[in-house]
Amino acid sequence: MSGNGDTIVVGASNYGAGTGAVYVFQRTSAASWAESARLNAPAGANAGAFGNSVAISDDGTKILAGAPAGGTTTQGGAAYYVLISGTWTLKTVVAGGSASALGGQSVALSADGTRAAVGAPQYKAAGSSTVSGRVYSYTATTTGLTTLASIVDPSTATTVSSGPGFGGGALSFTADNNGLLAAAPYAATAAGATSVGGMAYYYRYSTSWTRSATFSLTNTTNARLGYSGAISPDGNRIILGAPYYAATAGGREFISEKSGSTWGVLTTIGPLGNNSTSSRVGISSAFGTNSRLVIGGNMQKNSDGIVTGLAYLVDIS
Incomplete structure (x- = not known):
């Protein structure tokens, strides 16, 4: 829920046979809510469990959603949306770091929406068979996510x-x-x-x-x-x-x-x-x-x- 209590974001990771979706609900009165948007999984995220994790900024204008089961060579990742002129716009898709890394199993946005984090708990370094998770952090703006630092x-x-x-x-x-x-x-x-x-x-x-x-x-x-x-x-x-x-x-x-x-x-x-x-x-x-x-x-x-x-x-x- 946004900090002002007027926007709720809900993940539906099994929507569309596991492709996933994210629903946005807006308060319309003191006791009433209405669905205002359904955010579909980014292209290529078939059966990716998009919406497995979700986060929203306090002002309700930025959403980060994880898709840990995305089926690419950089398995998983997260999609970052910004509300522009009343429309949710996909700005950035970040990868999970390595095959089967489950990137996007967890996501977070700072209260002011200027920082983002994406967990990849099954990350493996190149050439290694050892699982060693990662947390990737980003600077978030209305133009997208820029890499800040990773945590080993x-x-x-x-x-x-x-x-x-x-x-x-x-x-x-x-x-x-x-x-x-x-x-x-x-x-x-x-x-x-x-x-x-x-x-x-x-x-x-x-x-x-x-x-x-x-x-x-x-x-x-x-x-x-x-x-x-x-x-x-x-x-x-x-x-x-x-x-x-x-x-x-x-x-x-x-x-x-x-x-x-x-x-x-x-x-x-x-x-x-x-x-x-x-x-x-x-x-x-x-x-x-x-x-x-x-x-x-x-x-x-x-x-x-x-x-x-x-x-x-x-x-x-």
Whole structure:
């Protein structure tokens, strides 16, 4: 949703036998919405799952949509649209970096729409058989996307190890555009820990992206921390969903708060006691304000035991 609350963008990645589409809805009155556009997949994106991920600028004039299953030699990528004189116009299509890289599995736009990021969690360097994810960042204008810098999977660092999947989960900018949250929800190992159930990283940009914080759930497996997540508008809080955390508990949402330049340890937040088995709490999560967030549990059961899914609105004091 745009920051002013008047535009919603929705991905439909299985539209047209998997080609995908993106729908735009516009508020027409206080209680009414109308479909204003359907953005079709760019040419050549057959069965590309266009709309698998979507992002919109706060003013509702820029949209970035991922198509991770695009069938080209640079598999996947993302399409960038700009609203010009009331018409959505395709400006740039970015590639996924390598064959089967799943580029566009995650995408992000900064609040002011001037920076974009695209995750490619299955990236492989030329001539290599090793999966090592990437996050590509861009400067965004009304004329298109211009390459800014890429972030290499930090698993090569001596202080952290993640494994495949970097760039395939949470992807979120701070309001000043110079902070970026990126995740590796399928990470299985970390330096100093026997196992982790996913990892996430906070980066700051000067002339390149520098990792300044690492988040993980040690001594867990398959929790998929960072499957979803976001940074608060003021940049002082990070939320991370772990929808497969302790399967019998049905998932968890975690939060870290910053004091000065230091991020605190992860603590749980939101629904804890009423999760049904495999309710997948944390499958999606987002900030509305600095102190209000929403957490999705798409497999949660209602009071009749029927899987309907639930969304939890959480206020933080």
